[in-house]
Amino acid sequence: MKKALALICLIAATAVMTGCGLGGSFCGGTTVEPILSDKPWANSNNYEYISYDVTRYEAVLADDGVNYTYGDVEATGSRSVTLVTVDGNIYDSGELDKVNAYSEYFAANLGSTANKRLSPGADTYSVLYSEMTLTYADGSNYAGKTDTLTSVLIFRTSSLLPVFSEKQADYQSSGVRYTATADYIDYRNVFTSSEGHNVETSLRNESTAYDNELLYYVIRSHSSLTPGSSSSVSVRNSVYTGLDNAENYRTMAFAVASEENGTYGVSGIDPDRDGFISRYFDDGEVEYSEEDATDEETGLVTPKGYSLPAYYVSLQYSNNNRGATKYLYYSKTGFDYIGETTERVLLQTLDFETDSDGNPSSITSSLISDYKTSTLM
Numbered sequence: 001m002k003k004a005l006a007l008i009c010l011i012a013a014t015a016v017m018t019g020c021g022l023g024g025s026f027c028g029g030t031t032v033e034p035i036l037s038d039k040p041w042a043n044s045n046n047y048e049y050i051s052y053d054v055t056r057y058e059a060v061l062a063d064d065g066v067n068y069t070y071g072d073v074e075a076t077g078s079r080s081v082t083l084v085t086v087d088g089n090i091y092d093s094g095e096l097d098k099v100n101a102y103s104e105y106f107a108a109n110l111g112s113t114a115n116k117r118l119s120p121g122a123d124t125y126s127v128l129y130s131e132m133t134l135t136y137a138d139g140s141n142y143a144g145k146t147d148t149l150t151s152v153l154i155f156r157t158s159s160l161l162p163v164f165s166e167k168q169a170d171y172q173s174s175g176v177r178y179t180a181t182a183d184y185i186d187y188r189n190v191f192t193s194s195e196g197h198n199v200e201t202s203l204r205n206e207s208t209a210y211d212n213e214l215l216y217y218v219i220r221s222h223s224s225l226t227p228g229s230s231s232s233v234s235v236r237n238s239v240y241t242g243l244d245n246a247e248n249y250r251t252m253a254f255a256v257a258s259e260e261n262g263t264y265g266v267s268g269i270d271p272d273r274d275g276f277i278s279r280y281f282d283d284g285e286v287e288y289s290e291e292d293a294t295d296e297e298t299g300l301v302t303p304k305g306y307s308l309p310a311y312y313v314s315l316q317y318s319n320n321n322r323g324a325t326k327y328l329y330y331s332k333t334g335f336d337y338i339g340e341t342t343e344r345v346l347l348q349t350l351d352f353e354t355d356s357d358g359n360p361s362s363i364t365s366s367l368i369s370d371y372k373t374s375t376l377m
Helices: 094-101 104-109 212-220 237-242
Strands: 047-060 067-085 125-136 148-156 163-172 176-183 188-193 198-204 229-238 248-257 264-269 288-289 303-316 326-329 335-337 340-342 348-355 360-374
Touching: 047 125, 047 348, 067 148, 067 360, 104 163, 104 176, 125 163, 125 212, 148 212, 148 335, 163 212, 176 237, 188 237, 188 288, 198 264, 212 229, 212 303, 212 326, 212 348, 237 288, 264 326, 264 348, 303 348
Parallel strands: none
Antiparallel strands: 047 067, 047 360, 067 125, 125 148, 148 163, 163 176, 176 188, 188 198, 229 248, 248 303, 264 303, 288 303, 303 326, 326 348, 335 340, 348 360
16 A cells, blocks of 8 residues: 555645646546435434544655655644534424524524525435634744634535535634625625625526535545546635635546555554544454554655555646645545445545745645544444
């Protein structure tokens, strides 16, 4: 297994998206039927929770002058996502109360049980909650300050198409706060910020675009999540729509690395063997490293902990201004619990920020730290 996500992780600085995805091992075919009918997160509890340890590193040019590796830690934090599938009428569940409490806009315009703007129709609804905090390390420009991002998204369970989303941000590092709301029933986007940038933008009645907050789940349930395949999805971003006062509608291209030269995986999971791995895997079923191990040939370090095989995905805007590539690692091994299996769990993400010259300046890693398919765990 290639230690693609070892503690010291080398990423090519020159990697760019091509017509088939990233060059080299990322090139492959395409698939036209995108979303699987059986969602990989489905379970009898209609619940999935994933938490991540988040670390932002300085991006340092490696000795070969081409690749970048982890430098000093700039910030640490956590991220969590909770996905609830509403079984039946959403007005008979408690999820609307949670969304009403989170969003003043939703409570005032869509969350009333009197007018029932959310008509179930032939589909049911799911709700995705997310939260991320990042605290800057001593010695950084923002030492001790914490950035916080939260969001709520209601979407149709089968199609994954959005109904409502809201994202709230509080950046202590810059002093900026904002709320970005996308109402896909009345087709409007409302953006307010602490800097006085307050706008309302009309949205198109577009039935093929996903909300940006669900992007990782769209890829997770995509039929092209197989080695050597590539595809693209259309997303709308309420934050950029607000900043530009024009609907932000973009195509995201993703490519899954082929396995012609070996497989990929994520290492360093649950290093103390006291976490979630034992809930879903039997002893000896998953490879475990008792200590950090360095490959003498490549110099890559496999950190202490469990290793899981993964689909290695690159993600980038599919246009001329593509920006930095994101890397996603979805489990190839199912998570089994009392006879039920959830698939393609997102194990780790790598996000790159670039400087004015387009070179990586920081690498943010989010590594899975807990996984639950029941509120009783």
